[in-house]
Amino acid sequence: MLAAYFLLRGEFDWPTSLTWQELSSRLDSAQGWLLDQRTAEHPNIIFAILDGFRALAEWLVTAFINALEWLTWVGTIAASVLIVLRFGGWRAALIVFGAFVSFALMGLWEESIQTLGLMSAAVLLSLAVGIPLGVLAGRSDRYYRSITPVLDAMQIVPAFAYLMPVVILFSVGPAAAVICTMIYAIPPAVRITALGIRGVTPDSVEAARAFGSTAAQTLFKVQLPLARRQLLLSVNQTIMFALSLVVIAGLIGGRGLGDVVTNGLYSNAALAILAGIAIVIMAIALDRATAAIAERTDPTRQHLTDEGRRRARIMTLATLGAILAIVLVARALGADALYPDEFETSTTVFTATIHDDLLRWIQSALDYVQDPDSFIFGITEPIGNFLLEYFLEPLRLVLVETPWFVVLAGLTGMAFVLSGRRPAITAFLMLAAIGVMGVWAVAMDTASQVLVATALAVAIGIVIGVWAAESPRVERMLRPLLDTLQTLPQLVYIIPFIYLMPVSRIPGVVASVLYAIPVVIRLVTSGVRNVSPAAVEAASAFGASRMQVLLKVKIPLARESIMLGVNQGIIMVLAVVVIGGLVGSGALGDMVARGLQRNEFGEGVVASLAILALGIALDRVTQGQRRVQPR
Amino acid sequence: MQVRKGKRSRWSLAVVMALMLALFAAACGESKDESDSGSSGGTAASGKDCGKVVLNEQAWAGSTANTYIAKAVLEDKLGCEVEITKIAEIPVFQAMADGKVDAVLEDWQHVDEYAKYIDKAGTVVQGGPLGVEGHIGWFIPKYLVDEYPEFASWEGLKGKEDLFKTAESGDQGMFLGGDPSYVQKDKELIEALGLNFKHVTAGAEPAQVARWSQLYKQEKPVLFYWYTPQYLNQEYDLAEVKLPPRTDANKDCKDDSKSGGDPEQYKCEYDVTIINKLFSKKFADSGSPAVDVLKKMELTNEDQEQVAKAIAGDKVDPEQAGQDWVDENSAKVDAWL
Numbered sequence: 001m002l003a004a005y006f007l008l009r010g011e012f013d014w015p016t017s018l019t020w021q022e023l024s025s026r027l028d029s030a031q032g033w034l035l036d037q038r039t040a041e042h043p044n045i046i047f048a049i050l051d052g053f054r055a056l057a058e059w060l061v062t063a064f065i066n067a068l069e070w071l072t073w074v075g076t077i078a079a080s081v082l083i084v085l086r087f088g089g090w091r092a093a094l095i096v097f098g099a100f101v102s103f104a105l106m107g108l109w110e111e112s113i114q115t116l117g118l119m120s121a122a123v124l125l126s127l128a129v130g131i132p133l134g135v136l137a138g139r140s141d142r143y144y145r146s147i148t149p150v151l152d153a154m155q156i157v158p159a160f161a162y163l164m165p166v167v168i169l170f171s172v173g174p175a176a177a178v179i180c181t182m183i184y185a186i187p188p189a190v191r192i193t194a195l196g197i198r199g200v201t202p203d204s205v206e207a208a209r210a211f212g213s214t215a216a217q218t219l220f221k222v223q224l225p226l227a228r229r230q231l232l233l234s235v236n237q238t239i240m241f242a243l244s245l246v247v248i249a250g251l252i253g254g255r256g257l258g259d260v261v262t263n264g265l266y267s268n269a270a271l272a273i274l275a276g277i278a279i280v281i282m283a284i285a286l287d288r289a290t291a292a293i294a295e296r297t298d299p300t301r302q303h304l305t306d307e308g309r310r311r312a313r314i315m316t317l318a319t320l321g322a323i324l325a326i327v328l329v330a331r332a333l334g335a336d337a338l339y340p341d342e343f344e345t346s347t348t349v350f351t352a353t354i355h356d357d358l359l360r361w362i363q364s365a366l367d368y369v370q371d372p373d374s375f376i377f378g379i380t381e382p383i384g385n386f387l388l389e390y391f392l393e394p395l396r397l398v399l400v401e402t403p404w405f406v407v408l409a410g411l412t413g414m415a416f417v418l419s420g421r422r423p424a425i426t427a428f429l430m431l432a433a434i435g436v437m438g439v440w441a442v443a444m445d446t447a448s449q450v451l452v453a454t455a456l457a458v459a460i461g462i463v464i465g466v467w468a469a470e471s472p473r474v475e476r477m478l479r480p481l482l483d484t485l486q487t488l489p490q491l492v493y494i495i496p497f498i499y500l501m502p503v504s505r506i507p508g509v510v511a512s513v514l515y516a517i518p519v520v521i522r523l524v525t526s527g528v529r530n531v532s533p534a535a536v537e538a539a540s541a542f543g544a545s546r547m548q549v550l551l552k553v554k555i556p557l558a559r560e561s562i563m564l565g566v567n568q569g570i571i572m573v574l575a576v577v578v579i580g581g582l583v584g585s586g587a588l589g590d591m592v593a594r595g596l597q598r599n600e601f602g603e604g605v606v607a608s609l610a611i612l613a614l615g616i617a618l619d620r621v622t623q624g625q626r627r628v629q630p631r
Numbered sequence: 632m633q634v635r636k637g638k639r640s641r642w643s644l645a646v647v648m649a650l651m652l653a654l655f656a657a658a659c660g661e662s663k664d665e666s667d668s669g670s671s672g673g674t675a676a677s678g679k680d681c682g683k684v685v686l687n688e689q690a691w692a693g694s695t696a697n698t699y700i701a702k703a704v705l706e707d708k709l710g711c712e713v714e715i716t717k718i719a720e721i722p723v724f725q726a727m728a729d730g731k732v733d734a735v736l737e738d739w740q741h742v743d744e745y746a747k748y749i750d751k752a753g754t755v756v757q758g759g760p761l762g763v764e765g766h767i768g769w770f771i772p773k774y775l776v777d778e779y780p781e782f783a784s785w786e787g788l789k790g791k792e793d794l795f796k797t798a799e800s801g802d803q804g805m806f807l808g809g810d811p812s813y814v815q816k817d818k819e820l821i822e823a824l825g826l827n828f829k830h831v832t833a834g835a836e837p838a839q840v841a842r843w844s845q846l847y848k849q850e851k852p853v854l855f856y857w858y859t860p861q862y863l864n865q866e867y868d869l870a871e872v873k874l875p876p877r878t879d880a881n882k883d884c885k886d887d888s889k890s891g892g893d894p895e896q897y898k899c900e901y902d903v904t905i906i907n908k909l910f911s912k913k914f915a916d917s918g919s920p921a922v923d924v925l926k927k928m929e930l931t932n933e934d935q936e937q938v939a940k941a942i943a944g945d946k947v948d949p950e951q952a953g954q955d956w957v958d959e960n961s962a963k964v965d966a967w968l
Contacts, residue, residue, distance in 0.1 A: 032747070039728065039752045164722060172718050172726040251719040253726065259717045265837045267692040267943035359946070370841075372849045385798040393799075498841040503799050504831050507838070581811070584834035584842075590811055593835075597812030598889060599721045599743055 014404045014440035023437060024602030031601045034168050047169075054175040057121060061174035065117035069337035073109060075327035076100070086319040088292030099285035107355030108257065108278050109339035115246055115256030115282065118174055122181035122242050127235060130186045134193025134234065135219065138227075144194060151187040156571065156615045158578040159184060159248045160596045161608035167252055177254030185242040189234045196230025197223050232294035236287060240487065243283045247489045251596075257282075261489055269495055270362040274355075276492030283487035284480065369496045377500060384501030387452070392505055396448035400441050407444070408432065415621040423620035430617035439610045445587040446577060447614060453509045453573045457516040458566050464517075465524025465565070466555065475525060482518035490515060490579045498583055508580025508589070516572035520565040527561020528554050567622045574615045588614075681711035684914075684921045685733045687723050688715050691836065692862050694737045696938035697761065697930055699953030701736060704924065704964055707957065711921050720812065728754035733914035734925055738907045739765055739814065749909075756915045758908030762929035763860055765904030767814065767886075769806075770857035772847050773868035784873040785824055792827040794852045803829040807843055809856030810836040814904070816888035816897040817856055820874070823898040828854070860932040862939035874900035927967040934960070 037044060068076050077100045085093035103112040137144040159180050170176045200223050208222045224231070250258025257275045264272030342351050368374055399407060408431050416424035434443045468475040485493075490511045497507040531554045539553045555562070581589025588607045595604015684705055688698040698715060705711040718726050724744045726732040748755040771782055779794075781787030788804075795804030806828040809815050818830045833839035839855070840863065846853040847867055857869065877884060877899050884899035908925060915922055934956065941952040957964055 035747060035752070039754065163719075167722040167725045171729040172716075172722055172731055250717065252722050253716055253718050253731070255717075263688070263690050263695070263717055265835070266690045267695060267939075268946060269837065370845070370848075372845055388798055495837070495841070498838050499845060502842055502845050503797075504833055504842075505799070582835045583838040584832055586832045590832055590834075594811045596719070596721060599741075600889065 014435045014438075018435060019438040020436050021438065024600075024606050027602035027605050028600075031165065031168070034165065038168055050169055054170045057125065057170075057175040057178040058173060060121040060124065061117050061178065064120045065113060068113050068117065071327050072330045072335040072337055073104070073339040074330040074335045075323070076113070078326040078330075079323045082319045082323050084289045084293070086315055088289055088296055092289045092292035095288045096285050099281045102281050103278060104339040105354050106274055106278055106358060107341060107353035108260070108275060111255075111257045111260055111275065112278055112282065113256075113338065115258065115279070118177055118249065118254055118256055119181075119239070119242050119246070119282075119286075121174070122178045122185060123235075123239050125178060126182045126185040126189055126238050126242065129182065130189025130238065131193050131231065131234070133186075134190040135197055135224075137190060137194035138197025138223075139219075147190070151190060152616065153612055154183050155187050156574055156612045157608045158575075158592050158611065159245060160578050160592050161604050163248070163252055163596050164599070164601055172253035174254065176252045177249035180252070181242045181245045181249055184245050185238045188237040188241050192230055192234035192237060193227070196227030196234070199230060200226045229294070232290070236290045236294070239286050239290065240283060243279060243286070243487055244489075246279055247491060261492060265491060265495070268359075269366055270359045273362050273366075273492055273495065274358055276489050280484050280488045284483050287483065366496070370499045380500040381502065384503045384506040387506060387509065388503050391452045392448060392509070395452060396445055399444040399448050404435060404440055408435075411617065411621060415617075419620055419623050423623060427617040427620040430613040430620075433613045434610050434617075437606050437610055437613075439588065439591070439606060442587050442591065442607070443610045443614055446585075446589065446611070447618075449505060449509055449580065449585060449587070450512070450570065450573050450577070450614070450618070453512040454516065454566065454570050456509070457513045457520055457569045457573065460513070461517050461520025461565060461569065462524050462562060465521040466528055466550065468521060469525045469528035469554075470550070478521065482521060485514050486518050490576055491582065494579065494583055504584035504586065505580075507583045508576070508585030511579055511583070512573040512576040515576050516569040519572050520569045523561050523565035523568060524558070527558035527565070530561075531557045563622070567619060570618045570622060571615060574611055574618075577611055681705070681709045681919055681921055683712045683714060684919065685714045685716060685731065687726070687732045687735050688717050689720060689735075689737060690717070692939040692943035693763075693860055693935050695942050695949050696862075696935050696952070697736045697763070699942075699949040700930070700934075700938060700956055701734075701925060701928060701953075702950070703953040703957040704928070704967065705921050707954075708964070708968055709920050709924065711919075724748045724755060727909065727911035728752060730911050730913040733911055733921075734758060735909045736761060736925070736928070737763070738909050740904055740907065754912050756910050756912055758910045758915075759926055760929075761906045761908050763906045763932055763935050765858060765860070765906050767809075767856070767858045767901040767904065769817075769854060769872040769874060770869045771852070771854050771872060772850075773870045774850060775852055776870040782872060783870070785826070785875070788826060788828075788854070788872065795828070795854055797831075799831060800829040803827050804854070806830050807839060807853065807855035808832045809858075810834070810839060813856075813858075814887045814901075815856060816886055816901075819888045819894035819897040823894040824875075860936045860939075862936050862943050865936060865940050866944060876900060877902065924967050929963075929967070934963075 038047065071079055077097065080100065081093050081097045084096045103109050133147070137147060162183065163180065166176050166179050170179055204222055204226060205218060208218045213221065246254070246256065246258040247261050248258070250256065250260075250262050257279050260275035261272045261279075264270075264275060341353055341355075369376070371377065408428065411431060412424050412428040415427040434440055464474075464478070468478055493514065494507050494511045497510045501507060501510065535553055535557060536549055539549045544552065577585070577587075577589040578592045579589070581587070581591070581593040588611050591600075591607035592604050592611070594600055595602075595607065686698050686701060688694055702713040702715065705713050716726070716732055718732065720738075720741065721744065723732055723735055724741070724747070727735065728748055749757065769785070776782050779787065779791070782791075792804030795806070796802070797805045799805065804827060806817060806821060808817055808830050811832060811834070813836075821828045821830060833842045843853050843855045843857075844863075844867065854872070875881075875898055881899050883896070885896055886901050888897055908928070910922065910925070938952050938956050941947040941955070942949050947955075
């Protein structure tokens with residue numbers, strides 16, 4: 001490839017005879033048609049069904065929010081904390097309590113309640129769709145194989161691309177926000193459920209059959225109960241994925257914290273950051289609470305005597321009674337539906353939040369970051385320029401200016417060597433599709449950024465991941481940090497980097513590295529830790545030092561997990577391409593963002609499909625031998 | 632046995648859920664009562680009940696300013712209940728078509744959407760100009776013009792592009808492009824004018840501001856896409872680079888390079904953008920007194936920048952900033968009533 005680059009650079013662009021020129025205008029007219037159908041005098045019956053769904057989603061969201069407001073803010077805190085205390089233990093209850101207190105002190109109570117309502121509805125509906133699909137996928141290989149590409153598409157195609165069609169079909173408001181969130185949150189629910197059902201040992205299923213169970217009985221009495229842990233994990237992951245769409249939901253009337261982030265970015269960056277922090281706190285609290293409840297209520301872990309069971313029942317009743325009493329007392333004393341900004345007594349008014357102080361602190365941190373004379377800037381600016389000059393730009397030139405057929409053949413060849421014949425064919429088809437859609441050069445620009453970001457994420461992720469595997473303390477300390485990186489809206493943590501590394505493409509790369517690192521670290525850590533103790537012991541017995549064991553035994557044996565880390569890293573990086581477009585990465589991300597903002601719908605969809613194709617191609621190149629054997 | 636024990640705790644969970652649901656039902660019933668009694672409050676000045684008006688605020692500070700001015704007027708003078716939504720520029724057209732948003736006060740000529748929603752479907756109607764006039768152009772810091780007076784016009788940039796070189800523009804000068812969602816034609820303009828600039832996309836407006844304000848603070852040269860009215864113009868001392876004027880000879884000159892084509896057809900300065908108010912058809916026909924007031928509402932660029940500066944620059948609460956302006960400009964406001 002390099003030789004071809006030097007010999008033939010810039011001479012062979014993707015030929016126009018091989019592109020489908022009308023694709024984007026066709027897509028534009030498809031959207032126009034949809035709009036006409038929607039406003040037609042006698043709309044199609046399908047719209048009536050969609051309207052029904054819209055009404056349901058809207059009702060759910062409002063019901064959740066109304067319920068929380070009816071409880072009053074005192075009651076909301078009491079109810080959530082006591083329920084978590086009863087079923088999840090005091091640790092989780094403390095975290096939930098802390099979360100509500102911080103929403104109150106941040107002065108973002110109302111927005112948090114709106115987001116909580118929206119998320120609850122979205123998660124509930126996602127699970128209602130995802131778990132049955134996951135059960136089906138767990139029971140049938142053919143079905144599983146056929147929906148996998150759909151799930152991939154749902155996760156990789158940026159939400160920006162389908163925002164407008166969703167708005168045309170469901171109008172703006174909570175319903176549209178719920179739909180967009182569902183598109184992103186259903187895939188993990190399906191995948192993890194399917195994994196759980198598959199994980200049930202064939203022996204148990206066969207035993208059930210042998211005793212004459214029907215298929216339904218096998219499912220409900222054997223497979224589902226035994227897959228319980230995975231099912232709860234899927235609830236947990238669905239919540240996390242749903243929360244990462246809060247900001248985008250804000251663009252189409254989702255209200256809540258998402259709104260504060262987007263509008264804050266334009267007029268009050270400190271406020272956007274504060275709302276971002278609230279989102280992270282909500283995510284961590286929900287994660288810990290669901291995980292704790294899953295753990296505590298696990299039947300295989302409960303060894304209750306009759307006495308204990310009776311006590312548990314009394315505790316439940318006491319919890320309910322306490323909640324009811326607190327809510328009634330709070331309402332009788334006139335507690336507000338929402339946490340107030342100030343408390344009034346007959347003589348004075350107290351400010352009830354530290355909203356203004358927090359904003360002042362964040363603002364002063366931002367001011368420091370924005371100061372080009374600051375110490376940090378002196379370090380970060382050269383790093384940014386170095387990355388651009390020695391990595392991003394050369395790689396972009398190689399990918400864009402090398403003749404297209406050489407790049408195509410090169411990547412296909414790599415897929416063949418690393419992953420085998422079928423992945424190579426898929427990679428070839430995907431890359432060719434990018435060319436046919438007429439976005440070859442733009443996609444290669446994006447590819448160069450994706451590759452640099454993945455390389456950085458993998459390099460940093462492996463080092464930290466191995467370290468965490470060796471030291472449980474490091475792992476414990478990392479956990480909240482990794483959670484933060486996964487749920488903090490990228491637009492929020494990217495603000496400082498725009499100031500610190502003022503080169504257009506760098507902040508986008510930084511955002512993708514930070515988003516991809518947690519996944520890489522987690523996979524590497526679990527891979528290294530799961531290396532069989534026998535191999536480690538054998539090596540130690542032969543007198544290998546700790547370092548030798550690590551480098552010669554653990555890491556080579558964990559190779560597969562590390563490769564999976566690389567592979568997942570690429571997928572995560574691709575998920576941030578659009579955010580990159582918003583902070584100056586240009587290329588495909590920019591096209592997608594413009595697609596929504598300037599209503600160049602066709603172009604936006606084409607760019608999104610190109611991101612998807614690029615994702616699948618890179619996935620096949622890096623997947624290794626992993627998926628070749630049938631599961 | 633174990634399965635039974637599991638059931639026990641699942642049962643109690645179910646009981647809790649059921650109780651929560653009961654609370655729900657109570658909450659729903661309650662909120663309905665409230666909304667029934669709530670809507671009768673506040674009678675309009677013109678005698679007709681104003682009811683609820685939904686205004687959409689766009690992301691930028693100028694839009695926040697005019698939306699909250701309108702809110703203060705409608706609530707104070709007509710006793711309306713004003714709700715503010717924050718939906719993105721393009722989806723809000725569908726929101727108006729569905730009657731979910733009543734009015735947008737600052738629309739920067741989304742002509743494609745006008746064709747679809749105003750002309751074809753008729754679900755959105757024009758509410759007349761806001762009075763604010765948008766102006767897009769090429770801007771540089773004032774200190775740069777002081778040093779190089781020839782930069783006051785585009786011809787002066789010719790041959791001096793080197794000055795604007797950065798790490799990412801290679802051996803060309805850097806032109807910092809505008810928010811991709813805004814109307815622009817700078818790539819074509821640079822080509823048509825034969826300038827040696829590389830058009831660098833900085834991304835959405837906050838990111839673009841971060842880039843040029845950083846260079847401004849370092850007193851380095853920077854040339855970028857910018858516009859008025861914008862509250863930052865009161866914070867940073869900027870000067871405009873004159874582009875080829877619009878004359879009778881080039882009256883077909885275009886501003887939006889979205890449609891592509893020959894760069895020559897874009898070779899002129901940006902035209903003044905008339906900023907429009909838009910109403911949903913449903914709201915316009917509702918007979919609410921708010922329709923008339925919003926139709927008559929008019930602001931100058933200075934009005935809008937002043938309030939936007941208070942909100943985004945001095946971090947005054949938008950409600951307060953809007954109210955302050957209404958209190959100080961009662962003569963203007965009375966003319967809308």
